[in-house]
């Protein structure tokens with residue numbers, strides 16, 4: 001059975017004064033029956049991990065090399081050393097803004113696993129690709145190249161056009177994509193493909209979480225804006241626990 005996972009991606013938001021939100025989420029998380037993960041900006045990871053209790057902490061990116069002359073980068077081992085247990089990889093903001101390819105994402109995922117992190121691998125089509133009827137082909141092609149050899153991963157389907165826009169695909173569109181992702185995970189990993197959590201991401205809010213979590217093969221969410229405040233993220237976690 002895939003785990004139910006509510007993951008928050010803070011992106012480049014938050015300073016040490018925001019740690020109180022992480023503390024509030026961590027305290028409430030003890031009574032909510034789902035796996036909760038928060039991925040704050042790297043400078044906050046160590047402090048966040050000290051507060052987190054049942055809340056797991058993740059990074060938002062890592063380098064594919066173990067160490068070396070890579071100014072400004074962060075290794076998977078360094079994330080582990082600061083208390084992280086997950087890392088988001090291949091987010092569309094990194095694929096688009098930094099030219100990250102599927103093969104680079106796979107190399108990062110391999111290194112993350114070697115270091116003891118569980119990678120959260122993001123996939124998603126652009127608006128133009130969806131309009132052209134290419135969404136399934138694009139996302140399944142991303143999946144086939146971006147994943148590592150080991151099935152110890154989480155997948156996040158995040159249509160680029162739904163991120164930060166308030167737009168969400170229809171229930172039928174999410175169903176079609178998540179069913180196709182599940183089938184391909186089976187094809188890649190065999191029986192272990194059944195246990196991989198497939199998260200939906202893109203404008204998830206307390207108001208739409210219940211409807212999204214009712215969709216088969218949606219095992220949770222990767223949440224951006226609505227993970228910044230406990231008052232928004234906790235209702236999403238509760239909806240997931242009740243789904």
Ligand code: 13P
Pocket residue numbers: 009091158162163164165166201202203204222223224225226
């Ligand atoms: P929003 O929830 O702000 O749309 O962001 C989604 C996202 O990119 C999470 O990784």
